[in-house]
Amino acid sequence: MSWTTLAHAFPILLAQAQIFAAPSGAEYMRILPELVLSVFGMIIMVVDPLLDEKRSHKSLGAIGIIGALAALASTYWMAQNPGSAFWNMVRVDGFSIFFHVLVIAIAVVAILSSYEYMAVQRIRAGEYYGLILFGTVGMCLMSSAVELVLIFIALEISSISTYILAGFRRREASSSESSLKYFLLGSFATAFFLYGVAMMFGATGSTNIDAISNALRSGGTPALAYVAMALMFIGLGFKVASAPFHIWTPDVYEGAPAPIVGLMSTGPKAAAFAVLLRVMFEINAPGRFWVIWVSAALSMTLGNVGALVQDNIKRLLAYSSIAHAGYVLVAFAAQPELGTSAVMFYTAAYAAMNVGAFAVVSHFANAGEKYLTLEDYAGLGRRSPMLAATLTFFLMSLIGIPITGGFFGKFYIFSAALKSNLIGLTVIGLVNSAVGAYYYLRVIVSMYMSEPRREVPVMPTPPAMGFAIGLCALATLYLGVLPGRVLDYATQSASQLLHGITVSGSLINYSNNPER
Amino acid sequence: MHLILFLFFGGICVAGAVNLLVQRHPINSALSLVVVMASLAGEYLLLGAEFVAAIQVIVYAGAIMVLFIFTIMLLNAGEEVRSKGSRVAAMLGVPGVMIAGVLIAWILLRHSNTAAVSMFALPGDPRAIARLLFRDFLLPFEVTSVLILIAIMGAVVLASKPEAVARPSAAEPAQREVRELVASGRER
Incomplete structure (x- = not known):
């Protein structure tokens, strides 16, 4: 080989080296919260065997809280480095920052409310906090991933960690039942999602959300894309517990540890809604309207009607969470510009009130989670006024009464629906809200107006639990009194997310809305 | 063919x-x-x-x-x-x-x-x-390790015997607290 050919070859070699260059520091900053969470999860696993069993509950919980708070702080540096990373796998934009903060905040509160619960229930703490942190890694990645393969893996991380966490009350058969049921049905649903991803690859030749969106916009919509969309909706519909994929919810929520129910009814759900927003709106999914319409109407109706006859508070809140998934889906049927911010606001408001409600439930349930029926709540208003007052506040927020986050959440969703001419769905939603008020009020009436039939001990609220409940109450109040800031942020990041859609013009012509 | x-x-x-x-x-x-x-x-x-x-x-x-x-x-x-x-x-x-x-x-x-x-x-x-x-696909490849780690942790948690999990020493103070509270509630 002569020198000239070498000289010619050198720039090519250099160019190849450029292609294979390692990710830059800024790219690592874009996954910083995930890195911090994973590191703290591993620290917990390493420290766990070194600790004395007696102290491990508190110290592992403390490491968990520090890890989650560090991750929350690290979203600041993540937010300083917007853009995509790792060959277009994740994208940091306002949308993903919003969901990162939300999901990690949920994890913080869940760990806080587990802090004393674990000792009371005599549950081994080691893997528990580690699984919460690792699960949060999955949820965070779900919100920032723009590649269906990564979304699938992140979805699996968040799901599998919740399957395991649901089974942590090892001495209760109902907890094992909950875990196994969730695992079997969840794996089945994930298979649908994966099949949908494969079909989408077949239809468009890519698994990248931008590339799929471009392919569907320029090259027309192949029939295969409809099948792909339907299959992916089944998978995600299961994760958010929307009808007709909701059957698992009451049984799973009943058996799982109460702080974990608070986590899994909000965190993975918020992340799944984030994925659904990207899949439905950023891709501009074909033929989504009636599928979502039917699923939203069914979820609201079945959830609220099912909750009417429940006596167990965990089952009642499980049905209520199905109903709330229905309310959120209403916004998915609306115009993307209006619906996205409404969904984002609602997931935040729902997280605040539901995690708070489950924190109260988990404290009140006591050792072995014995006290869960509505009868046990009789007279709580007199014996523990603060606890009863906060639970009442959360339930009022779930009903959607003003000065609570739940009110503005519902308000934005239904106003988005009305602006998109979804009269039918809005009427169904409002009727359902009225039905829903009945069973939430039943709990409140039981607390303040019934006489207790049996002795139910009420422990004084321990500090971490009280702090967790206080945080949730404050967040619910903040979203109910000053919703402007969060909503502005949601609206901004929604328009950022939908930038492609607003520029190229909405492909779905809403003036020809079939419902109108 | x-x-x-x-x-x-x-x-x-x-x-x-x-x-x-x-x-x-x-x-x-x-x-x-x-x-x-x-x-x-x-x-x-x-x-x-x-x-x-x-x-x-x-x-x-x-x-x-x-x-x-x-x-x-x-x-x-x-x-x-x-x-x-x-x-x-x-x-x-x-x-x-x-x-x-x-x-x-x-x-x-x-x-x-x-x-x-x-x-x-x-x-x-x-x-x-x-x-x-x-x-x-470097990132999904690396993230899969978290997935596998969780699966291992799940096997450890769910396969362990409940008796081995419940160490009475760790939970005793809380249990006593509950019992005392119940007792004091009755007295009242």
Whole structure:
């Protein structure tokens, strides 16, 4: 080989080296919260065997809280480095920052409310906090991933960690039942999602959300894309517990540890809604309207009607969470510009009130989670006024009464629906809200107006639990009194997310809305 | 020739999958899974993905199936008891699955712009796969380790005996607290 050919070859070699260059520091900053969470999860696993069993509950919980708070702080540096990373796998934009903060905040509160619960229930703490942190890694990645393969893996991380966490009350058969049921049905649903991803690859030749969106916009919509969309909706519909994929919810929520129910009814759900927003709106999914319409109407109706006859508070809140998934889906049927911010606001408001409600439930349930029926709540208003007052506040927020986050959440969703001419769905939603008020009020009436039939001990609220409940109450109040800031942020990041859609013009012509 | 081989492997694969469900003894099901895996490897080879085909044989038909069979033998799993499924599931499920299957097949056939690919026409060689796996899909590849870690933790948690989990020493103070509270509540 002569020198000239070498000289010619050198720039090519250099160019190849450029292609294979390692990710830059800024790219690592874009996954910083995930890195911090994973590191703290591993620290917990390493420290766990070194600790004395007696102290491990508190110290592992403390490491968990520090890890989650560090991750929350690290979203600041993540937010300083917007853009995509790792060959277009994740994208940091306002949308993903919003969901990162939300999901990690949920994890913080869940760990806080587990802090004393674990000792009371005599549950081994080691893997528990580690699984919460690792699960949060999955949820965070779900919100920032723009590649269906990564979304699938992140979805699996968040799901599998919740399957395991649901089974942590090892001495209760109902907890094992909950875990196994969730695992079997969840794996089945994930298979649908994966099949949908494969079909989408077949239809468009890519698994990248931008590339799929471009392919569907320029090259027309192949029939295969409809099948792909339907299959992916089944998978995600299961994760958010929307009808007709909701059957698992009451049984799973009943058996799982109460702080974990608070986590899994909000965190993975918020992340799944984030994925659904990207899949439905950023891709501009074909033929989504009636599928979502039917699923939203069914979820609201079945959830609220099912909750009417429940006596167990965990089952009642499980049905209520199905109903709330229905309310959120209403916004998915609306115009993307209006619906996205409404969904984002609602997931935040729902997280605040539901995690708070489950924190109260988990404290009140006591050792072995014995006290869960509505009868046990009789007279709580007199014996523990603060606890009863906060639970009442959360339930009022779930009903959607003003000065609570739940009110503005519902308000934005239904106003988005009305602006998109979804009269039918809005009427169904409002009727359902009225039905829903009945069973939430039943709990409140039981607390303040019934006489207790049996002795139910009420422990004084321990500090971490009280702090967790206080945080949730404050967040619910903040979203109910000053919703402007969060909503502005949601609206901004929604328009950022939908930038492609607003520029190229909405492909779905809403003036020809079939419902109108 | 290509088409004949494709149909041959496809037929074996489907037959193996059906047999897997029908068989009552776990060992028979596991062995029919080997057939499914091996015939899938044949299909991959026909698609020009020779590396994936080799991995399929080594990892799935080889390593994972050995684990499966070891587990079945260690558990000494016997024949399944045949249970009657729910009638609603049969009435809605069977037609539902058939409709979905026909629909997907129809769509795939209607939009088939596929042609037989000659071998090595598509980039299925190790170099192309390595470039995808270790560069384009580096992050999912790394994140999978978290997934596996969680699965291991889950096995540790769920397989441990509940008695071993409940260390009375760790929970005693809280228990006493509860008992005292109950007692004081009664006195009041």
